[in-house]
Amino acid sequence: MVRYEVFDARDLLSFPDGDNSTDTVFGGIHFNLTTLKHWNYTYYSNGTLSNNSKCYLTYEPYQPVLLYTNGSFINATKCYSAVDPIGVRGYVGIGFAAVFGIALMLTLTTLAKHGKMYLPKEKRFYPIGRRWQWYWGCFVCACALISLFTNIDVDRYHVQELPIIVTSFFWFLICQGTVALVWESVRHWGSWQERQFVDPNPFVYRTDDRRSKVEFYLPLWVYFWIWMNFFLVVPRSWTFVEMQRSPEQTLAKTIPTATGARFKAGAFCLVIASLTIVYSLRHSIYHYKPRNRGIFNRTWGFIKAIPMRFVLTIPLCLALVAYQVLISFDWTFSVMRYGGIVPVIFAWGYGPPLLILFVQIIYGFASPNEDKALIAQRRQRGEVIDQELGIVKKPAWWRRVRGEHLYTLRDKITQNVNEVGGKRGLKARFEDEEREPPLGGDLVTRSNNNTIEMNSLSHNPRVDRAGVGNLSSMGESRRYTGKSDRRHNERVVEDASGVIFPNNAEAERQAQRERWIHEISQDGPPSYSDTDRGRSTRHDGSNNAQRNDSTDTTDSTAAPPQQVRSMLDV
Known part of the structure; x- marks a missing residue:
């Protein structure tokens, strides 16, 4: 594949002087200047030699050893090689990647805990609804690992290429996944509150009121803006990110695109999705938590009803969205910048998603499985009903003392039949x-x-x-x-x-x-008689009735009609 290098004219430098007009020196080695110009090689200010199809490093210890007349070099090092040592950005990225790896394993553990089912499926509350927040957590961890591991080569590449593109690309996916993670956690919390109300009384909430319609359309609204951010940011040419080979090229090509209208509009879409998350939380508290009167009491009741994890995750999500808005206007703090401000990039760009993941993990380990919690609530309601009715359950050892634990199904049925009145019907x-x-x-x-x-x-x-x-x-x-x-x-x-x-x-x-x-x-029809049906009988000495072979039906037509006494005779 032929690679075409794009450099600004101001990046061009004249070849270093050699022994004569046809000689030049790179890293102490002499090369034929006529051959270099014949094959259209150009010397750039970043210490590279390129002819728009091939690019080589010219500084020690990576300079070529020999130049053939066909334009090829011996022992040359291509520009797109990780030749520089790992910088601060790479070391910090390794640390963050290790922590995100731990978060991924813990997220899978919480997914196994909360995703397991102990009750039959309900059409109103699908099991995948409570798993989505953990699925998005795994997605964020995976994108962060890819972005951070490729971030190591950002400092090692003398001429920027694929690593910085992959790092920036997956960081924007981290933003989208984090917003979706916080949204699913808030949405499912409201669904869990509703399920606790519906379980003892399925008709406590209507399915066609304004509340249900809002809960139906809110996910569509949020994911619409998240996907709009995806379509505005991701499907595009990302080669502008690697155009940071010189200050002039960065100003001419990278900064105008990185702060363009598409990135600004995409950040605005995430702002709308984040504000919708806040509205969804307010909606759930309004319908599923006790209501207070008065502005002060209502405000204080709303604050107390907010779960602690949302007090942490929602501001962190808003901070991440604010960072994306900031870099769409100011290139100085951008995650796409080569040689950017490392504390800002990692503390503001990668810190909020990591903290949100660990808040979710702590909540996952501290809270029980929802099916188990629902079973415990049903057991408590049953105990309250038994106390009201005066029913005292026998202890667990009672069945073993009486030998009932050895009963088969047939023995239990027989015992029940005897209790209701014996074996007879x-x-x-x-x-x-x-x-x-x-x-x-x-x-x-x-x-x-x-x-x-x-x-x-x-x-x-x-x-x-x-x-x-x-x-x-x-x-x-x-x-x-x-x-x-x-x-x-x-x-x-x-x-x-x-x-x-x-x-x-x-x-x-x-x-x-x-x-x-x-x-x-x-009541009913008369008894059967052969004479009523037009038949004649003859009796022999053995007192046996024989059928007459005559076909005469006079008796049948002369007989009086049958009288129907009731509907049973018809």
């Missing part, structure tokens, strides 16, 4: 109750409903509880041996009413039931 138990004799006496049939035996209730504790224990006789009674307290009380009331009112309603209900059964048995 409900209908069968009702039939048994209908056939049972009265308490304390012999079997009495339904036709003897009016017969009263005075000894039938003499030892009936249920009737004693009903207040008729002194009576020695009653009407028809049925013993109830089940475990249902409701049916037990109903039988007591029926027995008592049968004693107080001999002509009780039970006999009337039984008579009405028998009348219904009789009517149902009489």
